[in-house]
Amino acid sequence: MREKKHMRILEFPSVHTFNMLVQKLSWITLLLFLYQQGAEAKRTKICERGSAHLSCDLGFIKVIKANYGRTDRTTCASGVPANQLSNTHCFRKTSLHTMSNRCDGSKSCTVPAVNSVFSDPCSGTYKYLDVSYDCIPARRSVICEFTQGVIVCDAGTIFVHHANYGRRDLATCTHKLPTRSHCYSPQTSSLRSRCNGRKSCQLNASNSVYSDPCVGVNKYLEVTYSCK
Template identity: 65%
Template sequence: MDAATETPAAVDAPQVSFPTPNATSTILYTTCLKGLGFIKVNWASYGRSNRDTCSSGRPPSQLSNTKCHQQKSLRIMSDRCNGMSSCAVPVENSVFYDPCPGTYKYLDLSYTCHSVKRSVTCENNQNAISCAKGSLFIHHANYGRRDRLTCPHKLAKTSHCYHSQTDNLRGRCNGKKSCQLHASNAVFSDPCHGVNKYLEVTYSCTQSSLIVLCHNGIEGKRYAECEGETGHLSCGWGFIKVISASYGRSNRDTCSSGRPPSQLSNTQCHQHQSLRIMSDRCNGMSSCAVPVTNSVFSDPCVGTYKYLDISYTCHPAKRSVTCEHNQNVISCDTGSLFIHHANYGRRDLLTCPHEHATTPNCYHSQTDYLRGRCNRKTSCQLNASNTVFSDPCRGVNKYLEVTYSCTPSSRPDHLYRRPHTAVDQDR
């Protein structure tokens, strides 16, 4: 059993309903009105970044900690809401966990409504998504269960089974005309034993080309590099943002010269961690070089000759580097901060020279964390310290690198905050 729906083009105006708090929690509703597409959570922070928001009637002791941020806020909200036309999330510690006991918290959230198609494939069924024109781009995918009405079944006994497959399906489907989907534990593993699941995918059809110029002037590039070579990403201006990456093989033609058919026949080969690996190594840099080898990506399909299929954009942004045990401030003369990428570790041996700069392969993304602390402020204090970010590579001297930009300070209508309730403070 499967289904697909398509929404028209014109989006980005979500409507919000604020219910009266009940005895246990406040429920936050995110909604895209009918015809405006599906939710894409851009940013989320459960905690407190100032003393004023949701402060009425609260003692100073519950408002003083303004560096409170649950680092998994974006993932939690994305798991629950991305790809849906509406969703409801209790703003409480039982959902987000408590990042700072004793502090009265709120959820700060921004999202947009995207005009896309949606496909649902019930467990143990197959489906295909395709484009009459252009090629596929996957926005969101989840294998699990987020409501009890979709794919009705006697074992549909929870609506909280989240198992993101976005990166996996981007690697398998992006850039193709059509893509076969098989909703099975054998393909995606079983995220919730004993629960009947389904695969939901939101996607759109894009015009594919190797080099494009986006509507806002951001340069986008896509290319393939064969196994054994080195992939070079570079921006003549700005900094790299990896959009999609797949190390494996999705067709018989790419990087096929001189190879026997036995090394080209597996076209379902994809290393699921490709996007994370390339993002860790390249995001926020003006150029980077990555060996296209099993030693970097590990081997997703032994005996198959592979290649790296990657797309990335070049973003105009500022860059800040703070050496370990030092402090720094990023600020905007006009507008407010937006963090594009942040890493605490070491990605080269020349930045912040030190006798313990012994590896360029120390990756510890702090993007979500610094977005929670710095986004929409005019300035933000940075402290490059293990006590703040933990130690991702012991014995190595590290630095905090941040790429950011200054955006107009006006607050969009779809950005809002809701508090948790007094009941939550005692949990």
């Protein structure tokens, strides 16, 4: 006896079902687009002798890229002589480090685009500060000098984004009048090795732990972290 061959019949969706699928895909595409737009880093360019103002309405600053110098002839070029615009290979490699020290983990910060902050990478060239940064969702803890504190995750474990022992403003931990507001001693690596992956981490804001980055200045330990 011959075996009957069965033909598989392809069933196509109805017009209504097809339209629903298209609509769903359109919404997914739109949501992805909006997410990508929201996830894009903020960018600011400030001409030499101006000041860069970084801020986050939600979350805390994380500097991604920074350069104090010149990489084109058009930015900050109005009224500037051509010979001060010709060097487009002007980079200050420590710009990211400088901006991170001053701004990471803060809600807002102001940094002057001047040689005294970044040093001069190319004398005779009119420079500008080009900064890209994100606003990351995180928690922030501040521990004044001579005191102890603890960072805690009720759910998940600690991941340290940024830490500094020193002073970055004139308003925090003012048990005595601050003498200056620029004292940076990054402690991110140290606190990551000590606290990451734990539910809680006790911290002591003391010169005996971090050494004294600015003698005579009342300091504080600030930590920005997430619960992963």
